[in-house]
Amino acid sequence: MITSFYMPTRIVSGSGALATLGTLARDLKMSRVLVVSDPVISAQGFHADALAALSEAGITVSRFDECGIDARCSHIDDQGERVRRDRIDGVVCIGGGSVMCTGKGIAIVATNQKPMAECTGVGQFDRKALPMIMVPTTAGSGSEVSQWTIVKDEVRHLKLLGGGPLSFPDAAILDPVTLRSLPMHVAALPAVDALTHGVEAYLSGIASPLTDAVALAAVRLQAASLRASINSDDDRARENNLVASCMANIACGNARLGHGHALSLPLEGHLDLPHPYGVGVLLPHVVTFNLAVLPAKVRPLAEALEVETAGLSRQEMISACADAIRALYADIGFPTRFTPGQLPRDRVREMAQRAVPGLYAGIAAKDFDPASANDRTLIASPAARKMTVRQAEEIFGLCVA
Ligand SMILES: [Fe+2]
Known part of the structure; x- marks a missing residue:
């Protein structure tokens, strides 16, 4: 490639x-x-x-x-x-x-x-x-x-x-x-977005050794500094977090973004959900979904997320990655589910269909008819693993409280 x-x-x-x-x-x-x-x-x-x-x-x-x-x-x-x-x-x-x-x-x-x-x-x-x-x-x-x-x-x-x-x-x-002037609940939102950028770059099907190196370093720095940068008055942690979010975007700017961003897009456009909520709530599920086809990437990502990997099977490490992200969310006050108001259950199928054109379609997406997507239609995404509308619907379903 x-x-x-x-x-x-x-x-x-x-x-x-x-x-x-x-x-x-x-x-x-x-x-x-x-x-x-x-x-x-x-x-x-x-x-x-x-x-x-x-x-x-x-x-x-x-x-x-x-x-x-x-x-x-x-x-x-x-x-x-x-x-x-x-x-x-x-x-x-x-x-x-x-x-x-x-x-x-x-x-x-x-x-x-x-x-x-x-x-x-x-x-x-x-x-x-x-x-x-x-x-x-x-x-x-x-x-x-x-x-x-x-x-x-x-x-x-x-x-x-x-x-x-x-x-x-x-x-x-x-x-x-x-x-310095950012309240905690405000600072947590973009920080989660940045975490998704680093992780999704690493899970991309067009990732390279260059993007992997930057993405993993970004995730490692974020995992180490995010709690202190939000929950305390630590200027050094804030500086690390700024650099980490910048690195995460350098990685995803080259390896592109995956299912978290593709699936979040219709929620933001049609349900007015703020971007970090969409991508952040989806992230643990996106990690589990994609790591299933990236066996060599499981341990490095787990270690970047500060998971103690000794003695864990690959499947246990995958679960531990998602758990580590959820634990981080808990510590910075970020949710792991959408409220019914943010994503009503009766709109889950429609949102999965609307996600089909993907993040990079631009204005061409206006011509897409969501009703034309069936269970097997693929979501356009550079992510390592292909995702169907049916799978997207299942992930959305897991995310609704
Ligand atoms: Fe983003």
Whole structure:
């Protein structure tokens, strides 16, 4: 199998790294930037420090602070037009996954001059996005090093992924100061998303020794630092968790994501379930399902998840991997099941059918008729093991409380 590994984003990390923002922007020839954020983050002291660093570097700042839970196509299209009109030449994102996906979308539509929905799918645009600097304020999505943006098409109720080599961020600044203001219940959500990125990259059918090395190191670092980064005031653990989530996305950016993300997509689009709940609740089941066909990967993953493997059979190690993830969830206050309100039982079959186009279909998914999927229809996914609609339905069933 031919594989490639591509990671062009410059990563500046460590306590105090945010102070380099102005210099980085100048290095990228930015003179007028759009700073993208949300109402909570834009009120934080580190956000003001970031704006000051840009101004001190002689850079003119415009702002869009209205990002919400999802990156919305309408916001992206409006701001892309604004960027073109005002001759803005760079985008700086300060926030979590939805902020970075919004800013990445703006940078894409600004140069490609077509609506965001038409830029979704794999490599569906021809021009390099505007230069981007990402400042993640959660240890989670890894969007700061990802070519992909995940957006919500509010009209069609679809969550859509888009991107390609032309939409990698140019620089990412990982500074633990940005995580200090996060309440525990907020910090746990993106942390779980990051864990799914590392694990799903490792379980991918297009994983390589390169992606496996980064994915396992990410899972190991997350398993070791996640509890302390969320439950205590430990800046070192927060920094480790930021680096781990970044590594997890470098791995899944190259090995791609599996059933957790494919099955979560219809829940997010049609039931408005926040992304980390969808992928996180599914993860233990996805691990069990895929490890069944990856015997050589069982022990390394178990050990990365801090399972004591001595004396365990392979099957016991597989179960222990899922248990270790559930134990981690319990310690950081994350659920292991969907509530009936999040996923009603009478919509389980429909959600399994809607998952068929997979994560990477983009706007082409709008033409898919879920009623056309039967028990044996496969869910499109690069995961190591093929999953049918029937199997997806069974997994959803196990996840509903
Ligand atoms: Fe994710």
